[in-house]
Amino acid sequence: MKREFCKILSNYEVADAVYKMVIESKSISKEALPGQFLHIKPSQNYDPLLRRPISICDLEQDKGRITLLYRVCGKGTSLFSGIKPGDYLDIMGPLGKGFPIFENKRTSIIGGGIGVAPLLYLSKRLKKADIYLGFKDEVYMIEEFMSCSDDIYIYTENGSRGSKGYPMEALEKNISFYDVVYACGPRKMLSAIKRLCEKNQVECYLSMEERMGCGIGACLVCACQSSNIEEYKKVCSDGPVFNSKEVSLDD
Amino acid sequence: MKREFCKILSNYEVADAVYKMVIESKSISKEALPGQFLHIKPSQNYDPLLRRPISICDLEQDKGRITLLYRVCGKGTSLFSGIKPGDYLDIMGPLGKGFPIFENKRTSIIGGGIGVAPLLYLSKRLKKADIYLGFKDEVYMIEEFMSCSDDIYIYTENGSRGSKGYPMEALEKNISFYDVVYACGPRKMLSAIKRLCEKNQVECYLSMEERMGCGIGACLVCACQSSNIEEYKKVCSDGPVFNSKEVSLDD
Amino acid sequence: MIDLSVYIGGKKLKNPVLVSSGTFGFAKEYANFYDLKLLGGIAVKGITLKPRKGNKPPRIMETPAGILNSVGLENPGLDGFLEKELPFLRKYDVPIIANISGNTIEEYSLMAEKLNEHVDFIELNVSCPNVKEGGITFGTKPESIYEVTKEVRKATNIPLIVKLSPNVTDISEMAMAAEKAGADCISLINTLMGMAIDIDNRKPFFHNIVAGLSGPAIKPIALRMVWQVAQKVNIPIIGMGGISNWRDAIEFIMAGADAISIGTANFYNPLAPVEILKGIEEYMIKNNINSPKEIKINGGVVYHE
Amino acid sequence: MIDLSVYIGGKKLKNPVLVSSGTFGFAKEYANFYDLKLLGGIAVKGITLKPRKGNKPPRIMETPAGILNSVGLENPGLDGFLEKELPFLRKYDVPIIANISGNTIEEYSLMAEKLNEHVDFIELNVSCPNVKEGGITFGTKPESIYEVTKEVRKATNIPLIVKLSPNVTDISEMAMAAEKAGADCISLINTLMGMAIDIDNRKPFFHNIVAGLSGPAIKPIALRMVWQVAQKVNIPIIGMGGISNWRDAIEFIMAGADAISIGTANFYNPLAPVEILKGIEEYMIKNNINSPKEIKINGGVVYHE
């Protein structure tokens, strides 16, 4: 866990409002695990004030390069989109707990929308997981995922690429094939996956999102409901990846 | 007086922390007079919040181009220095009252440091004014001023370029040759010039600085002491150029 | 059909977007940017009985997402306003709110009386932090607010707005005192008392030491106060404090404001009021809302003519 | 020779840079970034007699140059603190300030008694806007501050800091009440009460409706309050509220603070406290200042051991 000014190697749009940014950091890429995140300062002034959590999407340890994938949705991410190669960003990381890697289990990965971000490096590390990805209309990072697995299912809501529909549908059919499911995406989707896996007694890991302050466990603002009703978990340091049994997603 | 998003044509350092920026605006360059200023928003977010007043340094009406010269000294100007050609800036202008142009009088222009900024376009318009410029060590925009006048006196504090010393010394010697003096620079220098001119009954125009809010006369924050002790003048709309007799520079 | 109008003290504003006293001069300057009659109303620079020179510069300091100002009510006095400024304003079909400050209750009353037939609304400024006399000293005790409002109420029959200071423990007490004394409307907030130090010269940055904080930085505080007042009074509320875009404006209306007012935003965006008005309109169309009062969330009270 | 130390209630802090309660957890996390013994002191997360779960998320919202938080004093309770958190803290040679909140005066006293031999300072939080019971209700009346301070004073013999709420008309009255009741030091400010509305879902953003505003946005207000309190009390002051860089810190010390405390800045810059300490040191060297108390501008009172 460090705070470092990292050089930006590239930063461009890969789909409407979705950007891919490659940064250079030997030290972060040496340590980082799939599912961990970076906490990045969008501005040197005080508005926006806080850092933004962005997952590690991919990583080349030998080159000291980390790929991020982000969707522009507010002040911070739109400042990110204006960053030019050669600029530097103030980055803390790697932060949080990543996905546990089970190489000898039957694993599957499911991602929805920008939730695919933390799953690419995971796919690489797992080597032979089945992959289910869902998008609204435009797809992205498909080739990169394809190079990690032969069994990959692509869905779009309007059917413009891959099959029409939602990846949950396919996962539901195949759930009995897996020992472990890894997921990231909208809260509703995570909630459904949690239910599906628990019903089928499949181990399940979810990457969660909450607004953050410090990003390291000191401020207690990133609380998410623990399955123990008496307490909250900290998404930044207890997570962002949780075993589905640790957390409650009912609101 | 307009608010416009103007395209930046170039922006580069001409001396240590001093930048020259060329912007494109047909409408502003059509109206603008020497000594007027632009009010420029440094950020689309709320910190820094206010616009920054920057004088019109030069102007090519036919091409719709305006040159600015600015020194990086804080949040706003350092954001300006990061602007790249092709970017746009949110600009209000031209604002304020400029220098009156007397073509048939014997005129001289005196500027100190970044205070030379509003004087270049004035020099062009006056055609045959004598020019006195003073800098700390590094000089800038010298060639441009030289092309406006044959009688140009350059001073640096350490003598690294031009004569060693201050332009006031030369102006003091020659004051009796002039009907009108135009000046911009540090407050102390303006105060000395005002005294010199008034003692010698030479008409004198000073370009003044005060922190601004609206830039157009509505908020009353840019007050400077009028020579009428009962009232303040507004630098943004009564000035920034004042006849020395209108204002008091004693603190 | 969407109808943007709102009523204050029985008078109609064609829309809920006003501009705040002291941030819009006497409106001339902004007339170069858009047609003033687009506005719901204009609160002009605060006036006093006699002309005031205002505070010694510096008068402004930028702070993170805000500004500190120390103008100190520079103004041409009541007569100067009536003679030199009002005629221009009267050329536009837009309600004028005269913002007044006094040293004594008598001064407030006298000004209200003289303004009665010349302007559309009177706004009592009992909350200026930038002058020694009057101003904020009236604004931090419910009893003084009650007294000054009650006396001014007698002196005028046009709608009376009382503008509250945020520098108090419980702003809703102040609002209730004004309501009880006969105010037609509460406007809030004036600036928060702040300070800056010039560390290079080792002294307070402003001659007055304290100055008034405004701008986006204070929005969360202003919004909370509008909400608190809306829980307690039954007269309309004009909400202000850091409003910078239409989303901010909708937040204030949801919190209970009947109209909103744009202050500091005018400085960095001269078109802020018209852009915000457009945003409110589009929001209403998109959400099938016919009148601004339908935007309020429950807890806020709704007023009819 | 420059000497950075300052004294509070007779105890020495090796330098005037502290970190604020609730923004630094129980310090473990920041121990990864620098050696904690560099700090003048650490105010740990506010604790209560019994463990508290804290408020329902969302708990944070970014505002212009600030944040609103609604953590609601989530903490492991007094015993949890003593057993699980304090042992780690005690490994470092750094003064520990226990920040305590109670529902009743008895709770405050009991906690102070139990903490007496375990920590270096006790900070009475009479100003948390994020909990219904206790907290801020104690902090807006001089009489209640007097009472709670007086009782806690009896329960402990280590230095007692009273942390004030900024949500009051006159903060110097609160400070004087604490001083009179035997406080050794005043710390200020806690967060300002603010609010945000989720306009897409038409409801207050936080379950608690109001939340606490902190960060650079509030600095001008905090600085003004430190100044006001410094004019009125003769005990040391810990100044905080939006301090983000060494220039801010110097402003607070000039205004009358004996020590300063870093809160929200830790979130966006984990190295803020050490960078600020370095800045203060360099400022002192450059300006030939031997002790932080020499930085105060007149009006501020100077304390000696």
Ligand SMILES: Cc1cc2nc3c(=O)[nH]c(=O)nc-3n(C[C@H](O)[C@H](O)[C@H](O)COP(=O)(O)OP(=O)(O)OC[C@H]3O[C@@H](n4cnc5c(N)ncnc54)[C@H](O)[C@@H]3O)c2cc1C
């Ligand atoms: C552990 C983690 C990993 C993430 N990884 C990615 C990723 O790889 N790619 C990606 O596009 N997005 C990711 N997100 C979401 C991303 O952090 C937000 O989209 C981003 O912070 C929005 O910032 P903004 O300034 O553009 O939006 P604004 O709405 O202006 O942000 C305002 C505030 O809300 C917070 N915020 C807004 N949306 C979210 C959100 N969904 N989650 C958490 N905080 C939010 C911001 O951090 C900021 O503090 C991740 C979130 C978390 C918690």
Ligand SMILES: Cc1cc2nc3c(=O)[nH]c(=O)nc-3n(C[C@H](O)[C@H](O)[C@H](O)COP(=O)(O)OP(=O)(O)OC[C@H]3O[C@@H](n4cnc5c(N)ncnc54)[C@H](O)[C@@H]3O)c2cc1C
């Ligand atoms: C009419 C006019 C014309 C000017 N023309 C030029 C020019 O051509 N070139 C140039 O380099 N500078 C010029 N200045 C000064 C320039 O406006 C300031 O240097 C600039 O605003 C500093 O902004 P900042 O954010 O970098 O500094 P900061 O110190 O971060 O600014 C903080 C605040 O103080 C104000 N401020 C700071 N210094 C000054 C100053 N000297 N005058 C007025 N406001 C100030 C800023 O506008 C801002 O509101 C002019 C000033 C005025 C009033």
Ligand SMILES: Cc1cc2nc3c(=O)[nH]c(=O)nc-3n(C[C@H](O)[C@H](O)[C@H](O)COP(=O)(O)O)c2cc1C
């Ligand atoms: C420069 C300046 C001058 C002001 N003068 C007055 C005034 O004369 N009378 C008054 O009632 N309020 C005055 N105010 C307060 C504003 O009307 C408004 O209440 C406050 O600025 C908060 O709104 P904002 O954050 O949108 O600016 C002034 C504010 C500023 C910034």
Ligand SMILES: Cc1cc2nc3c(=O)[nH]c(=O)nc-3n(C[C@H](O)[C@H](O)[C@H](O)COP(=O)(O)O)c2cc1C
């Ligand atoms: C997330 C968060 C939690 C806080 N928790 C506490 C607390 O438990 N006890 C307390 O006295 N103050 C608490 N505070 C207030 C801070 O200690 C500090 O007084 C305030 O944030 C102002 O300083 P700043 O602007 O530098 O953050 C908290 C502040 C934040 C942002």
Ligand code: FES
């Ligand atoms: S973001 Fe601070 S504890 Fe998680």
Ligand code: FES
């Ligand atoms: S800057 Fe507003 S009146 Fe001059």
